Amino acid sequence: MIPRVNGGNDDLDIEFEEERRPSKTYKLDLVRKRVIGYTDGREAIEQAIYKAIGTERYDHLIYSWNYGAEIAKLFGQPIPYVYSELKRLISEALTQDDRIDSVDAFSFSHQKNKVFVSFIVHTVVGEISIETEVPI
Secondary structure: OOOOOOOOOOOOOOOOOOOOOOOOEEEEEOOOOEEEEEEOHHHHHHHHHHHHHHOEOOOOOOOOOOOOEOHHHHOOOOHHHHHHHHHHHHHHHHOOOOOEEEEEEEEEEEEOOEEEEEEEEEEOOEEEEEEEEEEO
16 A cells, blocks of 8 residues: 555645755864864864864764775875875865865975875855875
């Protein structure tokens, strides 16, 4: 027996509206690792970018397996390989966030055991330029 709705009318016209939730979150001091208030909008997305890149994927049970980047596997690898993999790993990590549309314009340099990377993140609030360093 197949259930029927509205007295047998199989044509359901249901309209849905997507509602974007605010991105208000705790503002973190990432150096001292403490909460220093609240943040929202562009600053919250920028904080989420740095946090996702700085969190090793699969290392923390509190996070989904879709959160973070697998950067630790790059330790000791040749620089050309690190550059190409960083581009992929960072893009994968950041596009999991629905506020982030894409990541591009990567630029790399290295000095001793650090790779310096800069890139542009296209978000719902506009472009955000990011610069960070990755120990290898």
